[in-house]
Amino acid sequence: MTTTTAPITPVAQADPGAPVGSRRRRNRAARRALTPYAFLLPALVMELLVHLVPMAVGVWISFHNLTQFFIRRWSQAPFVGLENYRVVLDWSGPTGADLLHSLFVTIIYTVCSVGLSWLFGFTAGVLLQKRFRGRNLLRTMFLTPYALPAYAAVITWSFLLQRDQGMLNHVLVDQLHLADERPFWLIGDNSLWSLIMVAVWRTWPFALLCITAGLQAIPPDLYEASAMDGAGFLRQVREVTLPMLAPVNRVLILVLVLWSFNDFSTPFVLFGGSAPRPAELISIHIYESSFITWNFGLGSAMSVLLLLFLFIVTVVYLLAVNRRRRDA
């Protein structure tokens, strides 16, 4: 509080000859101007404490050799400059190569899970746009995966995906006879697709929720007018729905990409802490690099690089969509 009120004093002192009334008025005006900031202050302090300070500490750790020998007195860990970054960015070394591998896996995972989640959410949203009996019931049902706690939902999937006792193989192999051999879903190459499937199942209701909200803001006259002009359903989707939804989609896709890129709980719960290599997302990789090999400096360097990467992606994305909006 003291810091925010401090600037008032010099103003008051600057003009000692001013009439008392105007000074008081000016004080009141200054106070009024500061009030919103006073209200913001607690949130700002919390934001600093919860987000920015740990981030700054993370950056600090990335320049130090923080291993098990120093975790008790971590502030005394030896400074190693850019060494951690050199190791992490050396694509021909084992650490760098692994990071690059998990970056590719994460990009595939993000593109697939965001793409499919959006597609499902959009399709369901458009189909549920018109009133019909049972619409609310369907909407509620579709939202269930989003409402379930992540741990409970994902652990259930890990049971469904087991090779011998899992329901998926029971349906695919025993009932539909689609394969002779029972495939593995939790290890080997299929594990990435299992992960994407579970992630889409968890995320698409959120896309549906946002898109439904966006669709409700489209004036019905637009559809009527386009119908008069002879537009069919698909033409309406293309010419009316999609352009009108663009502002919602812009934010929705950005949020989904950031979430998927950082997703930790889905792979962690699905694979029980150690993801198979084909499904090793970058968040899991960083966790393993820091908590399992106890090299927090290396892990922090990877985290900082991930932060920079996502920051650049976000800026480029926002610039691109904003330019398109201005051009349009």
Next chain:
Amino acid sequence: MRLKRRSALALAAALVVPLAAACGSAEEPDSLAGTTITYWASNQGTSLEHDASVLQPELDKFKERTGITVNLEVIGWDNLLNRILAAATSGQGPDVLNIGNTWSASLQATGAFLPFDDATLAAVGGKDRFLEGSLSATGAPGQPPVGVPLYSMAYVLYYNKKLFAEAGLDAPPTTWDELVEYGKKLTTGDQWGLVVEGANISENSHHAFTFAQQHGGDFFDAQGKPQFDADANVAGIKRYLDFMAVHKIVNPSAAEYANNQSLSDFASGKAAMLLWQAADTALQQYGMNPDDYGVAPVPFEVPTPAGGRRVNSMVAGINITVFAETKHKEAALELVKFLTSDEEQIILNKAYASLPTVHGAYRDPAFQTDTVKIFQDVLANTAAPLPAVPEEAQFETLVGTAIKDLFADIASGKTVTEADIKAKLAAANAQVTPSS
């Protein structure tokens, strides 16, 4: 002042020990009464609740005798190491805690735990009370141990007597060749000769250690440098993987087992043999009658490969230690002394089907059965501690993961050669963070 009190405590302890712990409370200093300490117990029973129900009555007993209140928290294995690291970093932790004995050297290096020097050891009853084998897994050689052993365990071979009889086999295998031969006879239809916990990283690393030892392999050289991809280690691990890959006596599904599915497969007769430590409580929970299975030492490689050692188990077990930042050191050591007393060792190890770590507890008839004698014999003669180097925890994770990946490759039909194993181990080796 502190030293004086400590030696007084040691003296009191030395006087009390021969009388056994039953009457060990009369001499406690009054100042400890009313103290409250926190104890993090590891998950030894079938669930965290089971552990709490075993430990709480004992801790109540402890409070009655000493006036010290213990706040108990049972922590699952998948969380324990992270919780310990967080405690070490922040200095905010429990007073007393359990650690996997294989982590001893790694955690010792953090300096976050009280070194159990001679005076401290005397305060908890003296070094001689403990089994020597169990004491060998309490930290790096030449340094004060980082705690004392609490529960002892060893790997043994569990075999299903009924399935053995059906296959015309009257005794468990004693060599790996025999195990393969018997395994083939026992593998029919939905039933498999052996089961492994292929996606369980620590199980994998324990077996890697034993098999490598039998082939003369060490994962760290004498200077403590990692050498995961040494030829003997590759040969040992190949022997283990080949049960699934070449001899096909293990269900390929076991490659994804990480949550004790192998115990349930063994208990339900889907697999005839299992390599495990202290499985009795769990097997009975899965509905298996104790008369239906037998226990035998883990087989050996015969003929012994060049340099091979007569080791068929790691020194498995749980240690109890005191957090260095504790404000209640005396009370914490009191609890350590209580839990390692003969009386409590008998009660707790019976409940968990593990073995006492103190000589005195073995006079109880429960620890004089044939099965316990097998465990005891393994621990006394053919068990070796996992490498006592600061990077041990990394060894478990990296090698365990490499084997998990190799099992996954085998299960999906790929051929895994010695060169593949060596390459995987070399990659794991390259990820070890040097200790200094």
